[in-house]
Amino acid sequence: MDSDTRQSVIDIDSVSKAFGGLQALSNCSLSIPAGSITGLIGPNGSGKTTLFNTITGYERIDSGDIRFQGKSIARATPEKVFRLGIGRTFQLTRIFPKLTVLENMHVAVQRQGKGHLFSSWSAAHEQQKALELLNFVGIAQHKDLPAGNLSYGQRKLLEFAFILIADPQIILLDEPAGGVNPTMILYLADRIRELHQRGLTFLLVEHNMEFVMSLCQRVAVMHRGSIIAQGSPEEVRNNPLVLDAYLGEGVQ
Numbered sequence: 001m002d003s004d005t006r007q008s009v010i011d012i013d014s015v016s017k018a019f020g021g022l023q024a025l026s027n028c029s030l031s032i033p034a035g036s037i038t039g040l041i042g043p044n045g046s047g048k049t050t051l052f053n054t055i056t057g058y059e060r061i062d063s064g065d066i067r068f069q070g071k072s073i074a075r076a077t078p079e080k081v082f083r084l085g086i087g088r089t090f091q092l093t094r095i096f097p098k099l100t101v102l103e104n105m106h107v108a109v110q111r112q113g114k115g116h117l118f119s120s121w122s123a124a125h126e127q128q129k130a131l132e133l134l135n136f137v138g139i140a141q142h143k144d145l146p147a148g149n150l151s152y153g154q155r156k157l158l159e160f161a162f163i164l165i166a167d168p169q170i171i172l173l174d175e176p177a178g179g180v181n182p183t184m185i186l187y188l189a190d191r192i193r194e195l196h197q198r199g200l201t202f203l204l205v206e207h208n209m210e211f212v213m214s215l216c217q218r219v220a221v222m223h224r225g226s227i228i229a230q231g232s233p234e235e236v237r238n239n240p241l242v243l244d245a246y247l248g249e250g251v252q
């Protein structure tokens with residue numbers, strides 16, 4: 001099915017957000033088709049992380065609306081957004097380095113669910129699910145190691161496992177390939193494709209153009225707080241507005 005005609009899972013509708021005098025988002029509109037892998041690119045400071053923060057409840061918008069499956073989430077807390085089915089990773093990974101990898105998974109269950117989402121889980125179920133997910137992201141063999149011993153790429157995989165705990169419907173990834181070695185990037189791309197085939201939707205911010213162009217069916221380009229272009233990787237690559245935006249701000 002053409003992604004343009006699919007139902008959208010998230011609709012960002014004329015969203016604006018200022019930090020003091022700085023307009024980080026300016027009448028920003030974007031729809032994420034259900035079942036798509038959408039890449040969000042743009043020069044440094046164009047508003048990509050701010051957009052992620054507004055979708056996931058970490059920043060309040062000044063005007064406009066954000067809807068998830070048709071319902072406004074513009075005023076929802078991060079916990080509520082997560083419970084609705086929107087998972088998210090951060091640019092800097094958030095792990096406890098002295099706890100083992102498996103202990104980190106247990107902490108993630110407690111921390112992300114705040115005791116509600118997973119209250120019916122038994123300890124055995126939690127253990128089994130944690131191991132399955134560590135296996136899926138390829139770091140189960142390190143389960144008893146302190147998480148601080150993991151490489152940067154492996155920490156990102158661990159954080160990926162954290163958000164899968166809650167069976168999200170859409171996953172927002174903030175620079176998943178940033179600082180990760182090429183082999184790990186390919187591995188991560190395969191995991192994303194596999195989850196996508198199982199029905200998950202992805203929105204990812206990324207500066208690694210090869211990663212974006214090979215993985216995403218749709219690409220949206222931000223510049224100065226607005227979406228200036230969107231379409232297939234090919235369409236975006238050939239759009240002169242996109243080149244102007246990057247050249248104007250210094251190529252990444």
Ligand SMILES: Nc1ncnc2c1ncn2[C@@H]1O[C@H](COP(=O)(O)OP(=O)(O)OP(=O)(O)O)[C@@H](O)[C@H]1O
Nearest residue numbers: 019022023024042043044045046047048049050051
């Ligand atoms: N909490 C904040 N307080 C003040 N200014 C902020 C805040 N968060 C972001 N900004 C500013 O908003 C603008 C957009 O930043 P944002 O981090 O969203 O851009 P980005 O596209 O994600 O950049 P990068 O690619 O470098 O991560 C920047 O000028 C940034 O300095």
